[in-house]
Amino acid sequence: MNTATQSPENTAEGVEALMNRLGQAARAAATMMAASSTAARNNALLALAARIRSEADTLKTRNAIDIYAAESNGLSAPMVDRLRLTDKVIETMAQSCEQVAALPDPVGEMTNLRRRPTGITVGQMRVPIGVFGMIFESRPNVTIEAASLAIKSGNGCVLRGGSEAIESNKALWALVQAALADAGLPKDAVQLVPTTDRAAVGRLIAMPEYVDVIIPRGGKGLIERISQEAKVPVIKHLDGNCHTYVDAEVDLDLAVKVTDNAKTQKYSPCNATESLLVHVAQAAAFLPRIGKVFADKGVEMRADARAKAILADVPGAQVVEATEQDWYEEYLAPVIAVKVVDSLDEAIAHINRYGSHHTDAILTTNHPNGMRFIREVDSASVMINASTRFADGFEYGLGAEIGISTDKFHARGPVGLEGLTSLKFVVLGQGEVRG
Amino acid sequence: MNTATQSPENTAEGVEALMNRLGQAARAAATMMAASSTAARNNALLALAARIRSEADTLKTRNAIDIYAAESNGLSAPMVDRLRLTDKVIETMAQSCEQVAALPDPVGEMTNLRRRPTGITVGQMRVPIGVFGMIFESRPNVTIEAASLAIKSGNGCVLRGGSEAIESNKALWALVQAALADAGLPKDAVQLVPTTDRAAVGRLIAMPEYVDVIIPRGGKGLIERISQEAKVPVIKHLDGNCHTYVDAEVDLDLAVKVTDNAKTQKYSPCNATESLLVHVAQAAAFLPRIGKVFADKGVEMRADARAKAILADVPGAQVVEATEQDWYEEYLAPVIAVKVVDSLDEAIAHINRYGSHHTDAILTTNHPNGMRFIREVDSASVMINASTRFADGFEYGLGAEIGISTDKFHARGPVGLEGLTSLKFVVLGQGEVRG
Structure with a gap:
């Protein structure tokens, strides 16, 4: 537990360098995730469910650190409750990983294949977007939600949870990385921002070379600010009137x-x-x-x-x-x-x-x-x-939800696995040339 | 021909106010276009084809002004050729409107309708995005391409052509507006920026209240600048390596x-x-x-x-x-x-x-x-x-192409009518409530 990835907040490394390193690692791992088999990704999800159950006591111990700090800082009782990893919350997380594993694999699906007069067959293939960044507050179980959808959809992700849940999130993230390794997948595919420094968010939303899309959850003010400053698309909604x-x-x-x-x-x-x-x-x-x-x-x-x-x-x-x-x-x-x-x-x-x-x-x-x-x-x-x-x-039957979008571009409405994918054109020929 | 819409460059009106007015008009008209019938939009396209043919002489006269200016300014022969509205180019424009009219209507199509265990039926409906802004250079026939795809897809658009083609573009745009009126559709749905002031582009790409997406065509430098400064999504590609x-x-x-x-x-x-x-x-x-x-x-x-x-x-x-x-x-x-x-x-x-x-x-x-x-x-x-x-x-059989996108969000690859639409969720119930 003494590698740079696991405790960079204790080093002299600046936040920008840290975020670049996380992004670069996620990007490299995402390429491998995109090429991975359905079975490997499902095995990682089942391994994660098993680890969540077997490590329940560890999770509760680490969670207690966050709870103690939250109570010491005078957080309201409902806020503290949202942080708490109870037996019920832990079992629900494990079950949700199993449910995501049971969903059909969206990756590699080919649709709309049609023969053209020239002889070529043209269609579309669903592929991962690459790396998404997720910014969320309080509830640590979002770490598992986001990680499981990233794994299923063959994407990498960089997760930035609330500072009040940092110990719980790190504990959950360690299980995610172990489960990826169990399945022979690159553990760097899921990254957690290990520092509570707010500059990390500013960098996360502005590095298109490593992160393709941002999904923020939280207050309207936060989401507005992220949307204005982001250099990549943001999947979001502000209000529900x-x-x-x-x-x-x-x-x-x-x-x-x-x-x-x-x-x-x-x-x-x-x-x-x-x-x-x-x-x-x-x-x-x-x-x-x-x-x-x-x-x-x-x-x-x-x-x-x-x-x-x-x-x-x-x-x-x-x-x-x-x-x-x-x-x-x-x-x-x-x-x-x-x-x-x-x-x-x-x-x-x-x-x-x-x-x-x-x-x-x-x-x-x-x-x-x-x-x-x-x-x-x-x-x-x-x-x-x-x-x-x-x-x-x-x-709606999407099997999962990473967020809700009120934008008209890309995913609109509740966003499931499809919103984390892209459709590319495929052309299957037998040596056709253009006249 | 003396209304403010037709010659605002001659007024003291500032570029920002001008662009706001064009955007507002396009936005209001787009709402009517989205609700319009398939027949009305196809009729507008057929009327446009007829007007292009019957006004060929007018088009050539107005085009001659651009050609004269281009030659006087020392534009190269290939550049001047690209500007020219020959009989062949004019007939091709008319035919392309007829071809777009013959395409299936993408608007209102409902797909993936499925009954859920709760009793509700959930699916998706394809609807126009709203208003797109198009920025292009030289060839005036792009005015007709963009306008015809806007009409077919039920969108509004604001077109910004090259300064060297401004007279030709205005003449073509007048035909578009007349054709919209022929079909009982709002002529404001298609707007042309009537000034060559470059500040108009800066405003066009930064008014999300009126314009939902920008489609630039032109040199890599132009497209890079637009992408960096735009406050709305940009459908684009930079290179084709x-x-x-x-x-x-x-x-x-x-x-x-x-x-x-x-x-x-x-x-x-x-x-x-x-x-x-x-x-x-x-x-x-x-x-x-x-x-x-x-x-x-x-x-x-x-x-x-x-x-x-x-x-x-x-x-x-x-x-x-x-x-x-x-x-x-x-x-x-x-x-x-x-x-x-x-x-x-x-x-x-x-x-x-x-x-x-x-x-x-x-x-x-x-x-x-x-x-x-x-x-x-x-x-x-x-x-x-x-x-x-x-x-x-x-x-690829899309029937038309408004551009090519190398982004992974929304439309990817050659973009036809679908890229100008959005999918919203529809829920059809019989009084179901959530338990």
């Missing part, structure tokens, strides 16, 4: 059930509904019913004048007048913005103007309206008659 | 024919082969034959020591010793770098190190070697037994 729109023609029971779920099943996720739009034709019928649900659950309603006039009569409802700012807001709390609209057009225009292009749903029995909504709402996920809470890589 | 690798097991007749075509069919395209790698087992048999072809066609060979020793005996061969720099070079001329390698591994490593990740081919009869090559060579197009000259949107 998701809308549920209740159309003029709708099954009211369905609308109440889905809107309730979209808002209240959990308040903190980015795919929870934050704004409710109701067509004027259903306002008088729908708003009192959903208003009662929200009143019973203590959800505050920030309503426009027309919605307020109806909701004010609901016993126990907390209704306040919405300001312009409310239409932009991602509350992540028992608060919802409510607006009555005169048409589908107005609903679509409102969502495209105020929304965050994350996830938006229409509840309707009218087929053309549903089709117009999903085509014209410019968001990563668009839904008909379903809860916005479904916007999730596992619910 | 393409390789042809002759493997240890190969059909020599095929190898001579394909290598000849890859190098000499045309010298200037980015997909012409610039470096030839030959396995040592075939060097003595293959190099004299290809050396004779190159000698006869006046192609200079920059060879490593082992290749030079063989090629020196070929009558009439122009052989010089290669320097390290030759392995990086994109000659775009009757010059080729030649190297003997000891293994497939060495060939792959050489290509990944010195190449430009554009297009590389292996000529082999050995199946595992072919498969390893196409998997491990990290380029946008990889080929077995075919000429690198095939790397082209039309040859």
Whole structure:
């Protein structure tokens, strides 16, 4: 345990030199990962699951160092809880590695092979992107999530976790490197930034020679700063101001059930509904019913004048007048913005103007309206008659989720293994030449 | 012809305000284009073809102004030729609009729809990206190419052509706007930057609120500068240092024919082969034959020591010793770098190190070697037994080509209509909620 890779923060090496070394090592290893067999990558994931289970006590001991420091530094109890590697968290990490191992291998898949008039056959092959950088906070299990997706997709990665979880992350990372070695794969494929120096992030996001894409998780401020300063593409979303729109023609029971779920099943996720739009034709019928649900659950309603006039009569409802700012807001709390609209057009225009292009749903029995909504709402996920809470890589069947993108380039929406790959063209010929 | 949109360069309006106005107009129109019918967009393309033919004389008159200025400014004859709107160029533009109209509509296509255990159906819908900015030089027909692909793909665009073609571009753009209006589509969907002020480019590439992606065509220096300064993704390639690798097991007749075509069919395209790698087992048999072809066609060979020793005996061969720099070079001329390698591994490593990740081919009869090559060579197009000259949107069956990308994100290789679109997730439910 005394090599330079394992404890460079104790050396005189500068952060830039350190990051260059990690990046270079990841890049070289990624080339080998890209050429590795499906079996070797799956074996590494199974070995990792086994090591997580067999080293549970070590993980808890190292985790205790982070917990002690966090408590000494006065971190709030919920923050400390997020750091904790309990038996349940440890078993879940092990299982997630096994689940990723069981997914189909995205690498090397060839699609769209077609014969051209010249005789050549042209198609596309899915290959790893190369090396991704991941920046995350608190929960140390993200180290295992990111590492397992890197291994499965044949990429290298450089992980930068939160300083409060550094001991836990190092312990987990040691298991990842050992599991790679178990499977005959280069252990340098997964790198962990071993220093808490913030300059490391600045370098990580600006070395295209070693790192092809950055995936940040964390607060909006952090992600905005990373996006502005990065010299490589960033897979990200900033906000989840998701809308549920209740159309003029709708099954009211369905609308109440889905809107309730979209808002209240959990308040903190980015795919929870934050704004409710109701067509004027259903306002008088729908708003009192959903208003009662929200009143019973203590959800505050920030309503426009027309919605307020109806909701004010609901016993126990907390209704306040919405300001312009409310239409932009991602509350992540028992608060919802409510607006009555005169048409589908107005609903679509409102969502495209105020929304965050994350996830938006229409509840309707009218087929053309549903089709117009999903085509014209410019968001990563668009839904008909379903809860916005479904916007999730596992619910979509991707098998895993490394992040959610609200950009239109490359991966959009929940990002699984495919978002970590690239499609190159392959041409299969028998000596054809161009005329 | 006296509205502000048509001649803003004559007003006191600043370039930034001008570009903001063009961008805003394109953004607003793009929303309508995204929602427009397939028929309307195809009608616009057919109307454009008709107008190009019926206004051929006007086009030639306006083009003559550019030609006169170019000749007065002492532009070289080949440069002036590239500017010229001949009857043939005009007819080709009209036909290309008809060909784009005949392509399948990429917009609204839904794929991968699958039922999930929860009951929801999840898939992806292809939608326009929004607005692209295109920066190009000399040939005015690019105005029609870019406009027709924007119309077909339901995008808006802001075009910035070369100052030497400004009158021709304006005349073509007027036809585009008229054709959009013919079809009941917003004419603002296609904007032309009407000023030759270079500050316009700086603004075009840095207004993500209006322009989603930049596609530059031109010299490497221009594209590098744009890539560094752009605040939005750039679809681009810098070099085409393409390789042809002759493997240890190969059909020599095929190898001579394909290598000849890859190098000499045309010298200037980015997909012409610039470096030839030959396995040592075939060097003595293959190099004299290809050396004779190159000698006869006046192609200079920059060879490593082992290749030079063989090629020196070929009558009439122009052989010089290669320097390290030759392995990086994109000659775009009757010059080729030649190297003997000891293994497939060495060939792959050489290509990944010195190449430009554009297009590389292996000529082999050995199946595992072919498969390893196409998997491990990290380029946008990889080929077995075919000429690198095939790397082209039309040859690949994309129906059109807006550019070629050597990046791994989003579109890679020749970029057709799909590269101008984005995939969003669609969820079709019957009132499902998340548990």
